[in-house]
Amino acid sequence: MNEDVVTRLRAAGCVFAEDEAELLALAVKDATEPSRLLETLVRRRCAGEPLEHVVGWAEFCGLRIAVGPGVFVPRRRSEYLVELALELGRAARVAVDLCCGSAPFATVLASRLANVEVHAADLDAAQLAYARQNLAGRGHIHEGDLYEALPQRLRGSVDLLVVNAPYVPTDAIATLPAEARDFEPLESLDGGADGLAVHRRIAEGAPQWLAPRGHLLIETTEVQAETMLAAFGQAGLKAWIAQDQELEATVVVGRQPGSAD
Known part of the structure; x- marks a missing residue:
């Protein structure tokens, strides 16, 4: 050495x-x-x-x-969301990684779920270049603002909707470690006044895209989880909070009602 x-x-x-x-x-x-x-x-x-x-x-x-300069670096705590998604979506036919960045979620789902059609979407063309590299032809890449980026044929057919959208309150950006604050895209960090501006939009639009009994999983903080739980409920999803204390990870999970409910 x-x-x-x-x-x-x-x-x-x-x-x-x-x-x-x-x-x-x-x-x-x-x-x-x-x-x-x-x-x-x-x-x-x-x-x-x-x-x-x-x-x-x-x-x-x-x-x-x-990953590379200007790209959001996937955190280890986010592995918890992916493991939850793999458990809930063993038979998933369509999975979408929204606000995908370099598409770590989509890449893992494509490698570990059989017969799944994977889509990844983001606004940032620079990060999507890395997403294409990571997915290596095993999924579809879309550029655009949240659901506007997705093909209309996916409406009502998404079994797994996995999301790591920005959730840091604007006023808290200055308190982030310099590695994140100075080198990662602000759009991947800043979630608005309370950190949940993008999360609310995702929750509101999810029922139009989820298949019956499909799941939405979104990473957040313990402090924000109850607010998002209510937002999921207002959107008509059956929702709950999942946590991993070791990873300090909090995920809000919502399920689209099905005919058997």
Whole structure:
């Protein structure tokens, strides 16, 4: 291990400097000029850029998700939402990853659910370029504002609607870690005055797109969960809150009524 790299990373505030040094070394091992590239990557990391942006990928549910500058980095807590979706959607025929970013949710669903038609949608063309790379032809990519991006043929047929929309209140953006605040798209973080502006729009429109007994899963915070629970109920969905204390993850789940209800 390059001890100089470890020392520089530690001085820059990287808590897991040894692990990060190993990842940076791996990222340059096949380069034509590895020493020069390593120096560039170390400088970027020491300047505060997220490690995932520097090495070009983030680990998510056991997969490598391609990311880069200007892309929202999937969080480990979001793995809980995906695991819930996999449990609820074992027989899903259509799954949609809304506000997909680099499409980590869609990528995992496409790799672990059999016979599922996967769609991913986002407003950000730059992030959708990474979504295409991650899905690698295993799903459909759509650019546009929430449901407006989706093909009309999907109305009433979505079995799984998974969402990690922005939910940080505008006034709280300044309190985020610099890695997120300075290097990730503001549109992927800022959820409006109480953080739930996009969430409400998603809940309101979901019944038009969900199949009978289809599920909407949306990540939020423990503080915001009750508000979203009420919004799901107002939209006509049977809703509940699911939490994982270890991951500090909170997901509000809604189910579209079916003929058997």
